[in-house]
Amino acid sequence: MELFAVLFEDDQQHAAAIRREHMEHHLDFLQASAAFIRTAGPLRRPDNTVAGGLWLVEAQDVAEVERLVSADPFWSAGLRKSIQVLVWNRVFADGVCLLRP
Helix, strand or coil: CEEEEEEEEECCCCHHHHHHHHHHHHHHHHHHCCCCEEEEEEEECCCCCEEEEEEEEEECCHHHHHHHHHHCHHHHCCCEEEEEEEEECCCEECCEECCCC
8 A cells, every 4th residue: 555645726716615515525425435545634825715635545556546536526526626646655753753763
């Protein structure tokens, strides 16, 4: 299994209405996908407007991550303008360098 950082950019034109309408389904989806999506949340600009979202996903490959993204109600509702999937290697966590023996 690999760790992936998934960055979402939202379509700002209809974002507020889509979030209101689909938030409960989105949260249910995250809960049902907890075996893969380790953490998730919105990203905000310095002016406090929502810019998109971030997931940290544990999956076999990018294709598995893309299947999760396409199953998210926010994706099918058109909230997400774009995504970027990046492989993430943790080297530091909870005050500990993970590279040291």
